[in-house]
Amino acid sequence: MAPEPREILLYALILVLLVSITALSLRWRRMTVHLRNIVSTHDSELGAREAELDNIVKVWLPEILELGGANFSVTPLLSHPELEGTPYGQNLQEVLEKFRRSEEMARQRANEAAKTALKTSMRAIQGLTHEQQQAISQMQEAHDDHRVLQGLLEIDHMNAQLGRRTQAIAILCGAWPGRQRASAPLIDVVRGATSRIRDYRRVKTQTHLEYAVVSSAVEPVVLAVAELLDNAARHSEPSTMVHVSTLPTHNGVSIVIDDAGVGLHPRDIQRSVRLLSPSESPDVTRLGNPPQFGFALIGVLAVRYGFSVSVDLRSPYGGVRAIVYLPANLLTDITSHRDRPPHDADTHRYTASAPPDLQAPFL
Numbered sequence: 001m002a003p004e005p006r007e008i009l010l011y012a013l014i015l016v017l018l019v020s021i022t023a024l025s026l027r028w029r030r031m032t033v034h035l036r037n038i039v040s041t042h043d044s045e046l047g048a049r050e051a052e053l054d055n056i057v058k059v060w061l062p063e064i065l066e067l068g069g070a071n072f073s074v075t076p077l078l079s080h081p082e083l084e085g086t087p088y089g090q091n092l093q094e095v096l097e098k099f100r101r102s103e104e105m106a107r108q109r110a111n112e113a114a115k116t117a118l119k120t121s122m123r124a125i126q127g128l129t130h131e132q133q134q135a136i137s138q139m140q141e142a143h144d145d146h147r148v149l150q151g152l153l154e155i156d157h158m159n160a161q162l163g164r165r166t167q168a169i170a171i172l173c174g175a176w177p178g179r180q181r182a183s184a185p186l187i188d189v190v191r192g193a194t195s196r197i198r199d200y201r202r203v204k205t206q207t208h209l210e211y212a213v214v215s216s217a218v219e220p221v222v223l224a225v226a227e228l229l230d231n232a233a234r235h236s237e238p239s240t241m242v243h244v245s246t247l248p249t250h251n252g253v254s255i256v257i258d259d260a261g262v263g264l265h266p267r268d269i270q271r272s273v274r275l276l277s278p279s280e281s282p283d284v285t286r287l288g289n290p291p292q293f294g295f296a297l298i299g300v301l302a303v304r305y306g307f308s309v310s311v312d313l314r315s316p317y318g319g320v321r322a323i324v325y326l327p328a329n330l331l332t333d334i335t336s337h338r339d340r341p342p343h344d345a346d347t348h349r350y351t352a353s354a355p356p357d358l359q360a361p362f363l
Contacts, residue, residue, distance in 0.1 A: 048083055056092060064100050068107055068286070111283045118284065119173035122166045129163045157200075164196045164226055168297045172284055177219040177301075183212040183332050190244055190255065193225035199233035199242075207246035210334045211253055217330045220301040224309060227294040228257050228322045236261035236319055243317070253331060255324040258315035269312050275299045276309050306330060 083089035136156045140149060171177060184192070187207050194203045213221055232242045240260040247254045264272065275282065275295035282296040298309050308325045315321040 045082070049088060052078060052083055052089075052092060056096065060096060061099065064096075064103055068104065068283070107283065107285070110285050114284050115173035118169055119175060122170040122173070122175070125166045126163065126170065129159055129166065132159055133163070157195075157198075160196050161198055164223070165293075168223065168227070168293050171223070172282065172293060172297055172300060174281075177223060183215050184218045185334055186211045186213060186246060186253065186255075186331075189213050189218060189221055190225060190246075193222045193229055194244075196222070196226045197230040197233060199230075199238070202233055202238070202241055203229055203244060204241045205244040207244070209246045209248060209253060211331045212334045213326065214330055214332050217305050217307070217326070220305045221307065221324070221326065221330075224298045224301050224307070225255060225257070225324060227298055228309070228311075228324065231294055232257055232259035232261065232320065232322065235259065240317070243315075249325070252325060252327040255326070257322040257324075258317055259319035260315070260317035261319035263314060263319055264311065271295070272311050276302065276311070278303060 078084050078089055078092070083092075133156065136152055136159065140152050140156075143149060143152070167175075167177070186209055187205070190205050190207065194200045194205065197203070229242060229244070236242065236259045243258045245256045245258075247256060272295050276299045278296075278299045282300065284291070284296075287293060287296055295311075301307075302309050306327060307330060309322065310325075311320055311322045313321040313323070
């Protein structure tokens with residue numbers, strides 16, 4: 001019995017309905033998968049953005065503050081490659097770059113302000129130390145009592161140390177060392193440096209080289225050697241000696257300073273290398289708390305006057321070996337020094353007397 005047309009129509013409608021439902025179901029499934037992929041992608045991107053922002057706040061910004069804006073590079077920056085080239089990633093890099101520039105400008109302004117304030121203050125203190133030195137000299141000439149003279153000598157020595165400290169800070173802030181109008185024998189330069197430290201009695205000098213330091217480099221070399229001697233004496237036992245010797249080299253002379261201290265930590269060696277060979281003027285606001293001016297001063301003087309200093313070797317006594325290398329252009333024959341007429345009394349004097357001469361002005 002053949003199906004009736006009504007049944008055929010019903011079956012056809014059911015078939016069409018099933019096909020439509022299947023098609024809609026497949027389309028819905030594809031849309032669901034697509035939407036899930038979109039949501040997953042958005043979740044992944046959101047997670048990457050949050051992680052990147054967290055990385056910037058906890059890693060990059062503190063690193064910029066630690067290294068300084070001038071020493072920080074913003075590329076490569078993003079730790080999530082999928083953010084590179086996106087507007088969000090570009091905005092993050094722009095924020096970091098602006099923060100770096102702002103930090104650099106703020107640090108420069110702070111450094112310049114600190115240098116100006118320190119330089120002005122040191123100039124006033126240097127004037128007072130020079131007046132005090134003149135007063136001490138007048139008292140030494142007016143009194144014959146050896147006890148009074150001994151006391152004045154101790155005061156004079158302390159005044160010399162104060163003058164060296166103020167002079168060092170002033171030079172770091174842009175001032176120039178005092179003028180030396182004549183060359184000075186190498187031995188007198190070393191003794192002049194020895195006279196400006198507290199423990200000058202612990203310094204043992206051995207040199208027989210017939211060289212003199214040219215006039216323009218005398219005071220800078222004295223200051224650099226004094227800082228190294230003071231550092232050696234302060235970081236070694238009071239019962240030990242600081243040994244100073246001079247060695248001729250192919251194109252100059254080396255002043256070698258050996259102490260019997262504890263030596264330098266590798267981290268301190270890295271810091272000293274950076275400060276002793278600076279690529280730019282040191283930032284006085286980043287010299288520690290309390291500030292450590294010594295190596296920074298030596299680096300400024302070495303770059304400005306053309307000598308070099310290293311402290312990365314161990315001395316034969318277990319401490320640090322510091323070497324000041326003076327190239328040939330900073331040296332002259334000692335006979336030419338002796339042939340020159342005496343210079344003015346208001347300039348530096350380096351005598352071979354013991355205790356060392358402490359009467360030299362500092363600027």
